[in-house]
Amino acid sequence: MSTGFELFTDRNVVAMRVNGELRDLAATTTTTDTVEPVTLDSPDGLSILRHSAAHVTAQAVQSINPEAKLGIGPPITDGFYYDFDVVEPFTPEDLKGIEKAMDRIIRQGQRFVRRVVTEDEARAELADEPYKLELIGLKGHVGHGDGSTDDNEDVEVGGAELTIYENVDGKTGEVYWKDLCRGPHLPNTRMIGNGWALVRNAAAYWRGSEKNKQLQRIYGTAWATKDELREYQERQAEALKRDHRKLGQELDLFSFPDEIGSGLAVFHPKGGVVRAEIENYMRERLIANGYEQVYSPHITKGDLFMTSGHLQWYKEGMFPPMHLDEEKDDEGNITRQGVDYYLKPMNCPFHNLIFDARGRSYRELPLRLAEFGTVYRYEKSGTLSGLTRVRGMTQDDAHIYVTPEQVKGEIASQLEFVLETLRGYGLDDFYLELSTKDADNPKFLGDEKLWADATETLREVATESGLELVDDPGGAAFYGPKISVQARDAIGRTWQLSTVQLDFNQPERFKLQYTAADGTHQQPVMIHRALLGSIERFFAILLEHYAGAFPVWLSPVQVVGIPVAEAYDDYLRDVIGQLKAKGVRAELDDSSDRMAKKIRTQTKNKVPFQLIAGEEDKANGSVSFRFRDGHQENGIPIADAIARITDSIATHAQV
RNA sequence: GCCUCCUUAGCUCAGUGGUAGAGCACCGCUCUUGUAAAGCGAAGGUCAUCGGUUCAAAUCCGAUAGGGGGCUCCA
Numbered sequence: 001m002s003t004g005f006e007l008f009t010d011r012n013v014v015a016m017r018v019n020g021e022l023r024d025l026a027a028t029t030t031t032t033d034t035v036e037p038v039t040l041d042s043p044d045g046l047s048i049l050r051h052s053a054a055h056v057t058a059q060a061v062q063s064i065n066p067e068a069k070l071g072i073g074p075p076i077t078d079g080f081y082y083d084f085d086v087v088e089p090f091t092p093e094d095l096k097g098i099e100k101a102m103d104r105i106i107r108q109g110q111r112f113v114r115r116v117v118t119e120d121e122a123r124a125e126l127a128d129e130p131y132k133l134e135l136i137g138l139k140g141h142v143g144h145g146d147g148s149t150d151d152n153e154d155v156e157v158g159g160a161e162l163t164i165y166e167n168v169d170g171k172t173g174e175v176y177w178k179d180l181c182r183g184p185h186l187p188n189t190r191m192i193g194n195g196w197a198l199v200r201n202a203a204a205y206w207r208g209s210e211k212n213k214q215l216q217r218i219y220g221t222a223w224a225t226k227d228e229l230r231e232y233q234e235r236q237a238e239a240l241k242r243d244h245r246k247l248g249q250e251l252d253l254f255s256f257p258d259e260i261g262s263g264l265a266v267f268h269p270k271g272g273v274v275r276a277e278i279e280n281y282m283r284e285r286l287i288a289n290g291y292e293q294v295y296s297p298h299i300t301k302g303d304l305f306m307t308s309g310h311l312q313w314y315k316e317g318m319f320p321p322m323h324l325d326e327e328k329d330d331e332g333n334i335t336r337q338g339v340d341y342y343l344k345p346m347n348c349p350f351h352n353l354i355f356d357a358r359g360r361s362y363r364e365l366p367l368r369l370a371e372f373g374t375v376y377r378y379e380k381s382g383t384l385s386g387l388t389r390v391r392g393m394t395q396d397d398a399h400i401y402v403t404p405e406q407v408k409g410e411i412a413s414q415l416e417f418v419l420e421t422l423r424g425y426g427l428d429d430f431y432l433e434l435s436t437k438d439a440d441n442p443k444f445l446g447d448e449k450l451w452a453d454a455t456e457t458l459r460e461v462a463t464e465s466g467l468e469l470v471d472d473p474g475g476a477a478f479y480g481p482k483i484s485v486q487a488r489d490a491i492g493r494t495w496q497l498s499t500v501q502l503d504f505n506q507p508e509r510f511k512l513q514y515t516a517a518d519g520t521h522q523q524p525v526m527i528h529r530a531l532l533g534s535i536e537r538f539f540a541i542l543l544e545h546y547a548g549a550f551p552v553w554l555s556p557v558q559v560v561g562i563p564v565a566e567a568y569d570d571y572l573r574d575v576i577g578q579l580k581a582k583g584v585r586a587e588l589d590d591s592s593d594r595m596a597k598k599i600r601t602q603t604k605n606k607v608p609f610q611l612i613a614g615e616e617d618k619a620n621g622s623v624s625f626r627f628r629d630g631h632q633e634n635g636i637p638i639a640d641a642i643a644r645i646t647d648s649i650a651t652h653a654q655v
Numbered sequence: 656g657c658c659u660c661c662u663u664a665g666c667u668c669a670g671u672g673g674u675a676g677a678g679c680a681c682c683g684c685u686c687u688u689g690u691a692a693a694g695c696g697a698a699g700g701u702c703a704u705c706g707g708u709u710c711a712a713a714u715c716c717g718a719u720a721g722g723g724g725g726c727u728c729c730a
Contacts, residue, residue: 202725203658210727258721565688600691
């Protein structure tokens with residue numbers, strides 16, 4: 001029998017795994033146990049650190065406001081949070097005070113002490129903590145088919161036995177504070193060190209349901225060292241600098257005029273260039289890969305969405321109808337029945353009608369219909385965010401109709417097409433996510449066997465791609481499972497981009513058919529495929545990925561000519577003219593600014609090529625390049641300069 | 656939708672009860688020959704909107720709209 005303190009003398013060890021279970025260092029082990037050390041900087045160690053920091057936050061809050069009732073306080077990515085029921089929400093000043101109190105607790109070096117309690121003991125000790133009592137009650141039902149506690153709540157109540165963690169004085173053993181908790185914890189608050197900070201406060205529903213009361217949540221971050229905290233804060237600052245809303249304003253790309261309404265963007269001329277390039281490239285790729293382009297209107301009679309099922313399942317996500325064509329007599333009696341028209345939230349029903357416009361042969365399949373279809377969704381106001389979550393957006397939407405035998409091959413080639421196209425935009429770090437149905441959720445429609453087969457097919461294709469595959473249980477659409485491509489951007493954030501989704505439901509609802517080789521009528525399988533997601537969102541992702549410094553082909557202005565003095569305007573104007581003739585977006589900066597000011601301005605505009613010329617270059621028939629990072633290449637002959645620029649556009653190069 | 660914070664000139668922001676300010680951008684003039692800001696001047700705001708308190712409101716209170724951060728949602 002020995003404790004972790006005896007087994008591990010390395011001070012970086014903060015907990016241990018005993019037979020696979022995380023335990024406090026204070027726990028006792030026997031010689032037959034398998035015991036592994038958990039270091040502070042390991043993923044487990046960081047979670048424990050963050051969880052302990054959450055406890056200290058709660059202790060600090062209750063030391064300031066004893067009336068605050070405790071919710072839950074789990075570790076999360078990069079940090080932790082703790083929820084409180086308080087009469088007055090926390091203010092930024094409150095957070096400063098809480099940080100001070102936390103600092104005192106941390107410096108004091110209080111020990112975390114684990115104590116096993118019976119349910120009755122726990123209820124007695126936590127009589128003033130209604131939320132904790134609720135969790136104890138829930139735990140009582142786990143194993144009786146409830147199973148409703150999620151991972152975060154599990155952090156509080158844990159597995160086989162109820163435990164309370166006490167924060168006690170390192171010397172006297174006096175108990176300062178306690179909380180229902182599974183643990184494990186750091187041996188001592190001092191180990192939280194100085195790599196932590198409170199980040200913000202926000203409201204959050206108790207147990208994640210909007211039917212419940214909103215609690216006040218305090219978010220914090222915690223790291224093994226102060227340096228790692230600083231790196232984290234720098235990453236946050238970098239993300240802020242790249243924020244597409246900020247860059248969109250600075251670079252004059254798009255805006256959201258209040259006069260139009262929430263979540264509805266306009267693209268300015270410069271943003272329009274970028275967007276057109278994004279779309280043009282996509283179009284080229286579609287045509288080269290056997291797609292046919294179709295168009296459909298923005299509104300439709302409601303019946304179409306009854307057929308598709310959208311009005312039954314997603315009506316709250318749609319803009320309310322326009323009621324048209326109703327006529328009444330003088331007494332107000334309806335003499336002609338009106339019709340409801342809806343803005344479309346999805347394009348698929350229209351494409352189904354195109355499929356169904358005439359008899360289809362198996363020889364036509366796979367039939368790939370593609371459209372940049374603008375859709376409107378009545379997103380809740382609180383969910384809107386820049387271009388990434390809007391109420392009006394254009395999907396690069398495609399629906400592919402295949403025979404059941406073609407499903408696997410088509411999905412495999414779709415996946416390849418998707419990845420290749422994304423690489424063309426400069427994204428090349430991907431992993432896949434397989435979204436499947438929950439066993440018992442009634443939201444998911446259709447035959448179990450179909451789901452199982454479809455899921456298996458997707459899994460095979462995903463596995464064969466060789467990319468990392470992550471499971472997303474319960475993430476499927478109501479009509480079928482999907483593979484989504486997640487892309488990592490330049491600073492390591494991941495974005496869900498393309499989705500390839502199987503649908504057996506809509507072909508059934510629309511009674512879609514094709515004539516098979518044997519003359520029988522068969523139902524096609526439908527594949528939904530969005531490559532960029534929405535063009536607005538993809539625009540935002542690229543903008544953040546490149547931090548506004550687009551590769552040349554996407555840059556709104558590709559070349560700016562900067563004469564050393566006015567006398568060289570004409571010389572450079574001629575070079576710019578030659579570039580324009582080749583389709584390059586080139587301009588001459590003939591404003592009255594000094595050269596250095598022009599360089600500053602165009603660098604801030606993130607123009608990829610600045611062409612500078614004065615007497616020296618003019619005499620040699622050359623120009624000098626200056627790039628966004630400030631480096632220069634002087635005296636390049638004009639013809640070479642033009643070739644270099646046009647090549648960089650053709651190859652989608654970054655400069 | 657819910658909680659919370661915010662909204663002053665085109666942009667970034669000062670201005671905590673006595674009816675508005677700076678820098679940059681825009682416009683005009685003068686100047687300007689080699690790699691990130693030339694000088695001078697003019698113009699620009701019923702302080703998001705509406706209502707209330709007050710002798711007096713950008714400032715205090717309320718509502719509405721828009722935005723940020725979260726929660727919930729995301730076909």
